[in-house]
Amino acid sequence: MLTHAQLIFRIAVATGLGGIIGYERDLHSRHAGLRTHIIVAMAAATFMVVSAHFMFYQGYLDSTKHLDIDTSRIASAVVSGVGFIAGGTILRTGLTIQGLTTAAGLWLVTAIGLCAGAGMFIESVAVTIMGFISLSVLRFLEDRNVKWLRRSVLLVMNDGSDRANQITTILKGIGARVYDFDYAKEFEGSQVTISFDVTFPIEYGIDRFIKLLESQDGVRQVRVRFHKDPHFI
Numbered sequence: 001m002l003t004h005a006q007l008i009f010r011i012a013v014a015t016g017l018g019g020i021i022g023y024e025r026d027l028h029s030r031h032a033g034l035r036t037h038i039i040v041a042m043a044a045a046t047f048m049v050v051s052a053h054f055m056f057y058q059g060y061l062d063s064t065k066h067l068d069i070d071t072s073r074i075a076s077a078v079v080s081g082v083g084f085i086a087g088g089t090i091l092r093t094g095l096t097i098q099g100l101t102t103a104a105g106l107w108l109v110t111a112i113g114l115c116a117g118a119g120m121f122i123e124s125v126a127v128t129i130m131g132f133i134s135l136s137v138l139r140f141l142e143d144r145n146v147k148w149l150r151r152s153v154l155l156v157m158n159d160g161s162d163r164a165n166q167i168t169t170i171l172k173g174i175g176a177r178v179y180d181f182d183y184a185k186e187f188e189g190s191q192v193t194i195s196f197d198v199t200f201p202i203e204y205g206i207d208r209f210i211k212l213l214e215s216q217d218g219v220r221q222v223r224v225r226f227h228k229d230p231h232f233i
Contacts (some may be wrong), residue, residue, distance in 0.1 A: 001056045007049050014045030015118035017128040018109040024135045025102055039111045040085065044113025047078045052118060055151060082110045105135060148199045152225040158218035159190040166191055167194060169214065176200035191220070 019034060026033035051074035077176020086103035108131045115124035157163055166184050171178055179197040186193070200209060206224075213222045 002053060007053065010049055010117050010119060010121075011042060011045040013121060013124065014113040015042045017041060017112050017116060017124055020128055021105055021112070021131055021135065024132055025105055027136075036085075037106065040082065040106055041109040041113040041116075044078055044082070044110045045117035046113075047074050048114045048117025051075050051224070062110045078110060078114065082107060098119070105131070127131050149202050149204075149209075150197065150199045151206070151209075152195070152197050153213065154193070154195045154221075154223040154225075155213065155219060156221035157216075158220065159185070159192055159196065160218055163192045163194060163218075170216065171198060171200070174200055174204055174209075174212070176204075 015038055019038045020165055021041075022034040022037025025037060051071050055071075086106045100194055108127070112124050112127055112131070115127065139196075155167065160166070163183070168181070177199045179199075181196040183193070184193040210222065213219065215223075
């Protein structure tokens, strides 16, 4: 039977390792960042510790010679339950599909937490290192031949039934990717406000991009703001 200090140490190791993955996500301004990953890893480790050791604190051994306990049931429920959190990071972006990597990262720190909670420290550290490399180093191999500009855009337009599709279709036509799309409609003033983050190839140029937005029918106001992401220009 492990001591309380040993069990708490397992949870602390999982918390620290989960924080490493969360810090990488935080650097890239993802919705699930440092605190979310820390809490998920901490919770997973706690569930694993409870699953593997709860019988020692119930007094069963004092009156029973043989115990038949399935210690894997709590851990398996954790693996299934983390899908709710991971799914939320994907649905967060509205009209665009974003957050798959962050969702996978949450699944990863769950595994790290369970691993550390089971006392498999070498394995949990190794998985953390591999996960961090996959998230940080390998991202530079994606789209390595294309440099991107990232900007935050706000458009004020005349009312129209298809404004959102109109803008996203035009941007996709130049190879742009749209994130965090927000739509607001003012019924009294017949006005539509659209805001979003967008990345597009640097070769297209910021001047051409702004002129493209200004040339759309019904546009009253265009605001383009620099995005503070160190991996974009």
